[in-house]
Amino acid sequence: xxxxxxxxxxxxxxxxxxxxxxxxxxxxxxxxxxxxxxxxxxxxxxxxxxxxxxxxxxxxxxxxxxxxxxxxxxxxxxxxxxxxxxxxxxxxxxxxxxxxxxxxxxxxxxxxxxxxxxxxxxxxxxxxxxxxxxxxxxxxxxxxxxxxxxxxxxxx
Numbered sequence: 652x653x654x655x656x657x658x659x660x661x662x663x664x665x666x667x668x669x670x671x672x673x674x675x676x677x678x679x680x681x682x683x684x685x686x687x688x689x690x691x692x693x694x695x696x697x698x699x700x701x702x703x704x705x706x707x708x709x710x711x712x713x714x715x716x717x718x719x720x721x722x723x724x725x726x727x728x729x730x731x732x733x734x735x736x737x738x739x740x741x742x743x744x745x746x747x748x749x750x751x752x753x754x755x756x757x758x759x760x761x762x763x764x765x766x767x768x769x770x771x772x773x774x775x776x777x778x779x780x781x782x783x784x785x786x787x788x789x790x791x792x793x794x795x796x797x798x799x800x801x802x803x804x805x806x807x
Contacts, residue, residue: 661797675789682782685775688718693742694749694780695787696728701753704791706799713804744771745780752784 665672683691692715699708712725727734731746738746748768751760769777793799 664793664797675786675793678782679786679790682779682786684779686779686783689715689720690742690745690780691783692718692720693724693728693738694745694783696725697731697746697749698753698784698787699791700729701750702788702791702795704794705801706794706803707787707791709801710804741771744768748780749784752781753788 692711695711696708696715699711715725716722724737727737728746731738731743735743744767747764748760751758751764768780772780
């Protein structure tokens with residue numbers, strides 16, 4: 652056991668919990684199916700902001716850039732409510748739902764937030780968005796608990 656304050660390598664979740672890791676990778680892949688890749692990255696970026704997960708934020712902003720996302724939109728995700736004109740109504744609804752689900756312990760998922768998302772997505776799409784929000788929140792927690800370092804994308 653490392654002494655308090657000393658450097659200690661935390662466990663490699665992928666190696667130590669192989670079945671759970673593979674299941675999460677599968678859930679993540681299933682959640683993305685049929686969703687616009689730009690929307691996927693926006694959801695993952697916003698949840699990572701809220702969870703203070705630098706590892707995932709770095710990874711998903713890079714993925715968004717590689718997919719052609721503009722720097723302007725990437726810079727506005729954290730303040731999307733004040734910069735709505737950068738985002739479509741569907742993206743705004745997904746970002747609001749991402750915030751509500753990510754911060755669910757604070758005030759649940761307000762009816763108006765859910766209703767707006769339900770108005771912008773059909774049931775199958777809304778279920779996919781909700782699944783994606785759940786997966787990124789899980790990935791954020793794994794990365795934070797295992798002290799993943801931003802800039803060291805270790806996807807296999």
